[in-house]
Amino acid sequence: MTGREKKEYNDLFFVCSLIEYIGRKTKNHRNVITRAIGKEKLQHLYDLADVYHSENIDKLSDELIAQYAIEEGNFDNVAAGKYAIPTHWDIGKVYKRLIVDVAEKQNKEPIDALMEVYDSWLSLKIEDFNSSIYYESPGYLYESYCVGEVL
Incomplete structure (x- = not known):
């Protein structure tokens, strides 16, 4: 381990941030992005995240949008946000x-966990920037995820 966390955690952080970036750019729910890209390519992005991380995120996202024919959606949680929008x-x-x-x-x-989480009810809650659920502690989010509702 170099730095403050395991390399695998940092790689996962990059992939999740990329999914969020593409979702915002195409105005889609994030599970639309994970389904379009698919498990195999997500695994590839994860495996080579340290390489992809040094690329321009606009260029990389444009390539993935084109490669996987991700169409413009109508879910714009950034525009709908009434408060400060998280990056x-x-x-x-x-x-x-x-x-x-x-x-x-x-x-x-x-x-596998990534695909499951993005397809969950909690992902829809995290996408709502007018709620505060994305500010909750990781333990709270995990426990809520496990029971299937906000605690």
């Missing part, structure tokens, strides 16, 4: 922490 990096960190908890505590591979 794509902020939301990437929220997802990374939740996915790490799911993967480690439920003995799942990181990309």
Whole structure:
């Protein structure tokens, strides 16, 4: 481990932030992005995140949008936000922490946990920037995720 956290956690953080960036750019729910890109390519992005992280995120997102024919949606949570909007990096960190908890505590591979989390009810709550759920502690989010409702 170099730095403050495991390399794998930082790689996951990058992939989650990229998903958020593409979702904002295309105005789609984040599970639309994960489904369009698919497990195999998400695994590839995760495996080579340290390389992709040095690329321009606009260029990389444009390439993925084109490659996977991600169409413009009508979900614009940034424009709908009434308060300060968290950055794509902020939301990437929220997802990374939740996915790490799911993967480690439920003995799942990181990309399997990623796909599951983005397809969950909690992802829709995290996407609502007018709520404060994305500010909650990682433990609270994980426990809520496990019981299937906000505690």
